[in-house]
Amino acid sequence: QLQLVESGGGLVQPGGSLRLSCAASGRTLDYYAIGWFRQAPGKEREGVSCISSSGASRSYADSVKGRFTISKDNAKNTVVLQMNSLKPEDTANYYCAAVARIYCLLTAEYDYWGQGTQVTVSS
Numbered sequence: 108q109l110q111l112v113e114s115g116g117g118l119v120q121p122g123g124s125l126r127l128s129c130a131a132s133g134r135t136l137d138y139y140a141i142g143w144f145r146q147a148p149g150k151e152r153e154g155v156s157c158i159s160s161s162g163a164s165r166s167y168a169d170s171v172k173g174r175f176t177i178s179k180d181n182a183k184n185t186v187v188l189q190m191n192s193l194k195p196e197d198t199a200n201y202y203c204a205a206v207a208r209i210y211c212l213l214t215a216e217y218d219y220w221g222q223g224t225q226v227t228v229s230s
Contacts, residue, residue: 109134109219111203116224119193125226127188129203136160139219140211141179141186145199145226154213155201156188166213171197193228200225 115127129141142157155175156167162179176189186203201224204217 109139109205111205111219111221113201113203113221113224116201116226118227118229120230121194121228123193123228124189124191125193127190127201127203127224127226129186129188129221131184131186131205135181136179136184136186136205137181138207138209139205140208141177142204142206142211142213142215142217143177143186143188143201144204145197145201147199150199152202153199157211157213158186159211160209164210166211168213190226193226195228198226198228 110133112130138160140160143155144152145155146152156177158165158177158179165177174192179186203221205219206217
């Protein structure tokens with residue numbers, strides 16, 4: 108059974124940066140596409156970014172393009188979401204998710220989910 112654990116959330120001022128990590132255990136991520144999603148109170152869950160199983164292909168939501176970068180280290184079984192130039196509207200609970208598929212889609216179904224890490228952007 109694949110298990111995912113997110114870390115790296117916290118409180119940051121607008122314009123600041125955070126680095127979220129998604130650590131996997133139980134199975135290797137070599138064969139899994141990984142997505143990062145977020146959900147703010149009262150809002151629907153939103154796909155933020157995803158990366159293919161090999162790490163060669165990435166997708167980003169328009170709202171985070173140019174500010175967020177996703178990367179995958181299969182040797183460390185970890186996926187990182189680097190978030191720069193954070194805005195108050197980025198405030199949400201961030202989740203990583205995995206699916207046994209080569210390609211990634213922000214709108215596709217994912218089978219394994221972490222518990223989430225809270226990101227709060229506020230002055």
